[in-house]
Amino acid sequence: MTVRVGFVGCGGRAVREMMDLVQMPNVTMAAMCDISEDRVAAGLARLNNRRGAGEQVSAPAFTDCRKMLEAVDLDAVYVGLPPFAHGAIEHTIIDAGKAIFIEKPLAVDMAVAKEIDAHIREKGVINCVGYQWRYAGPMEQAREMLANIPIGLLIAIRLGGLPATPWWRVQAQSGGMLIEQHTHSVDAMRYLAGDVATVYAAAATQLLTDVPNLDIADVNAASVTFVNGAVGSIVNSCAVAGQQMPNLSNAIHIVAKDLVLAASAGSLTVMRPKQERQEIKAESDDSNFKLNATFIQAVESGNGAEIRSPYSDSLRTHAVTVGAVQSAREGRIVDVRELL
Ligand SMILES: NC(=O)c1ccc[n+]([C@@H]2O[C@H](COP(=O)([O-])OP(=O)(O)OC[C@H]3O[C@@H](n4cnc5c(N)ncnc54)[C@H](O)[C@@H]3O)[C@@H](O)[C@H]2O)c1
DSSP states (O other): OOEEEEEEOOSHHHHHHHHHHTTOTTEEEEEEEOSSHHHHHHHHHHHHHHHTTSOOOOOOEESOHHHHHHHSOOSEEEEOOOGGGOSHHHHHHHHTTOEEEEOSOOOSSHHHHHHHHHHHHHHTOOEEEOOGGGGOHHHHHHHHHHTTSOEEEEEEEEEOOOOSOGGGGOHHHHOOHHHHTTHHHHHHHHHHHOOEEEEEEEEEOOSOTTSTTOOSOSEEEEEEEETTSOEEEEEEESOOOSSOOTTTTTOEEEEETTEEEEEOSSEEEEEOTTSOOEEEEOSSSOHHHHHHHHHHHHHHHTOOTTOSSOHHHHHHHHHHHHHHHHHHHHTSOEEGGGGO
């Protein structure tokens, strides 16, 4: 079977996914939609530039998702929108009965995401969210090592710069760093240690006060408790000039019974009492390809069982970050389970 894929949103992330999909012989990129045809053309140009001498991709361009679905017979649609733009587009795709791949974060709030989740359940469409760390070898190995032992503490720190994308710095458009970006680490924490029960956060705009049109917190510190009794800390800043800090960003540090891990998509450090420290490198950096291949395989077979990042589970990650933002705003502990 050839899987006919459409895209809504042809920005930076969509092009990254296209780079994987063009390598799959059973995938055709059949249609592309953005707010203007120029943006579709720009996305295709970026894809074709990155492919160099490879076969050039072209696809009909649309500015309305509904018209795209009426005009082209698609099996699956990738949704690569800014966080504030989620909602009606997903409902149109789900109503049409198409498989749907949605980039994180699910939305800027819980209400939009919960409605989409309910609609996906009602229609039973194959669905996947772009949490690629779940498909990384070192994460899988960490999960196996932690499966049957008590976990005490999880720490996620992300210190990075301010992305240039204009919507990123606007709270109402991106949700801020916790919801938009550090959600990857929160999702990895949940993948390794299970669900979060409560969150208590502090946030401030301390350092980027000279950046025009910025109203997100540039420093965030959240304490969480897990249902299994573990506690955790999620700390970030987007006010770090230059490169990301090595050894901190994008790794989850876990203290468990007789085991300490630092797990990321690319590597796993293992420390056990009286043993040499073990450094395990990912065999290849193919977690994003695996994410896409798993989704396409599910569309082909009609069976979503292998998808590690379904929407319903991603909603629980989203609730942690939305809860953290709410906690910082209201100055109180938020029970994440009450948001679901
Ligand atoms: N998993 C990852 O590692 C990863 C990496 C980067 C981005 N992302 C996520 O991907 C999403 C998109 O990010 P990006 O960097 O591609 O952003 P972007 O701004 O480069 O692209 C978004 C595109 O959506 C289009 N768009 C906006 N509203 C639309 C609408 N109503 N209909 C059709 N198109 C519309 C915009 O014109 C733009 O071309 C974000 O949620 C981001 O968090 C994920």
